Amino acid sequence: MTNFKAYLNHISLDCVIFGFHENQLKVLLLQMKYTKKWALPGGFVKKEESFEEAAERVLKERTGMDNIFLQQFHVFSDPKRSEMNPAVKDLEKSGSGEGLDWFSQRFISTGFYALVDFHKVDPAPDFFSDKCEWKALEEIDNLMMDHRQILDKALETLRLHLTYQPIGYNLLPKKFTMPELQKLYETILGKSLDRRNFQRKILSYKILNKLDERKKGGAYKAPYLYEFNLENYNKALKEGFSGSW
Amino acid sequence: MTNFKAYLNHISLDCVIFGFHENQLKVLLLQMKYTKKWALPGGFVKKEESFEEAAERVLKERTGMDNIFLQQFHVFSDPKRSEMNPAVKDLEKSGSGEGLDWFSQRFISTGFYALVDFHKVDPAPDFFSDKCEWKALEEIDNLMMDHRQILDKALETLRLHLTYQPIGYNLLPKKFTMPELQKLYETILGKSLDRRNFQRKILSYKILNKLDERKKGGAYKAPYLYEFNLENYNKALKEGFSGSW
DNA sequence: GGATAAAATGTCACACTGACACAATATTAG
DNA sequence: CTAATATTGTGTCAGTGTGACATTTTATCC
Missing domain, CATH: 1.10.10.10 (Winged helix-like DNA-binding domain superfamily/Winged helix DNA-binding domain)
Structure with missing residues (x-):
C-alpha cells in the first residue's frame, strides 16, 4: 500500500466483434505490423472513462459505428499474459511505450463482445496494425498473446446468453x-x-x-x-x- | 501512452461471499471503523497475482478458508465510483494511502462471488474494519460506495447460474x-x-x-x-x- | 397414545420437444 | 416451355417434462 509502482498496471480491453455474413459467423481482427500475428481490436482505458465507454470508443474507431451491442464478459489478469507471447515485443519494436520500464508492467484486459450488422462496418486498422479484416471462425489462426483464449471465452459466453436471451437484432439486417x-x-x-x-x-x-x-x-x-x-x-x-x- | 500517471489505477476486487444458515442466504460483510458503513471484503491486487489468486488470498484472510468456490462476475469501472460515496474519505482518515494524490486516482474493482459452507467460516475483520459478520439479505443496509450494486449483480449472476448449473455443494454441509x-x-x-x-x-x-x-x-x-x-x-x-x- | 405437522409418494392434464412426412413453390436444366 | 429439383411452409405423433394437487406415512408434540 506504500508504493505507487506496485499498483501500476496497464488497463486495457479487447473486443470480440461478431458479424454474420454469407451464413458464417465472423470476427473482426487486426493484423499486427511486424509479427503479422492477428489481434482483437482493443485499447487502453483512459482515466476518465468507464470500461464501457472505452469499449465504445474502440469500436467506433475500428468499425465507424456507434450504439453497438456490447457485453463485458471476463477479465484476463494472469500476470504472465503479456509474456505468454512474444507479441508484446512487437509493440516495443513498433515504437510505442517508453522502453523496458513500460513493458515490465503487467497488462490487464477486460474482454467485451460486440454484435454488429456486418454490412454497416467500415473496418479500419489502428497504429500497430496494417490490416483490419473479418475472419470466419474456422479461418482464425495465429492470434497474439492470449487472444485465442479471449475469443473462446467470448463464444462460450455468447452461447450461454443464447439460451436465455434473444439474439439476432444486432447481427442481421432489418429484414x-x-x-x-x-x-x-x-x-x-x-x-x-x-x-x-x-x-x-x-x-x-x-x-x-x-x-x-x-x-x-x-x-x-x-x-x-x-x-x-x-x-x-x-x-x-x-x-x-x-x-x- | 506517453504519461505513466495517466495509466495509474487502483486495481481491487470485492467478494460477495454467500453462506447458508438457518434457512437464510447470508453474505459476509465488514463494518468500517469510522463511518460504520458496511463493506464487501476486498483488497488490492498485487502485481504478481492474477485476480483469481488475489481473491483467494482475500477469502483466506477473511474466512480462514482455502479452496473456495469462486466466480468472477463483473468489473466496476465507473470513474466516479470512488466519489459516489464519502466512504473513500474513511480510508483516508484511517491513515492508509499516501494522501490526496493516492485518492485522486481511480478505483477499479472486479466482483467475485464465493460460495462457502457457513459453519466452516471463521470471520476476521481487516485493518479498516472492526467487525466481520454474516448478514441475511434482508438485513443488509448502509453499504459503502457502490457495494450495493455489486451485491445485486452478484445475486443476479448467481440466479442465472442456477438455471444451468448445479449449486449447493459449496453451500451446504456434507449431508x-x-x-x-x-x-x-x-x-x-x-x-x-x-x-x-x-x-x-x-x-x-x-x-x-x-x-x-x-x-x-x-x-x-x-x-x-x-x-x-x-x-x-x-x-x-x-x-x-x-x-x- | 392420539393429534399434529411435516415428509414421502403418486396422479393427471397439459405443454413442450424431437423426429419425421408431405405439400407448395420459385428456380434450374434440358 | 416444361419437368425436375431444391428449398420452404405446414402438420402429425409419440415421448418427456411441468404445474397443480391428493393421499399416505411417520416422527414429534401434548
Missing part, C-alpha cells in the same frame, strides 16, 4: 429470412438444428413479425421475410426466457 | 435434507417452489445420493438425508444442464 436466422443460431451453437422445430420455437417467443414479402432472387422457393418485434424483443432481453426454475 | 436444499434454491431465487415438483426435478439431474439415514431431532417427521454425487455434480458443472437449444 431477414427464417433460414438465415437459423443459420445464425447454428453457427453460434456450432451444431445444426431441425428446421421445423427451430421455426416453431423461435416463433413461440413472439419476437418476430412475419412480413408479407418474400425474399426473391435466391435459389428455388422464395422464403418469407421477417423482422424483429422490437417491443417484445427488448422485453425478452430484460426478462430473459423463462429459465428452468 | 443435508431435501427441504434444506429446496430452501436454498428458494432464497437464491427469491420465490417459493412446489415441494414435490422440486424434488422430482432435482432428482432427475442425478446429482444426489439418497442416504438411508434420516435427520432426527427436528420437528415432526424426520426427512431423509442426501449427499451430492460428486462425479455427476462435477460433470454437470462442466457441461451445464441442457440449455434450451
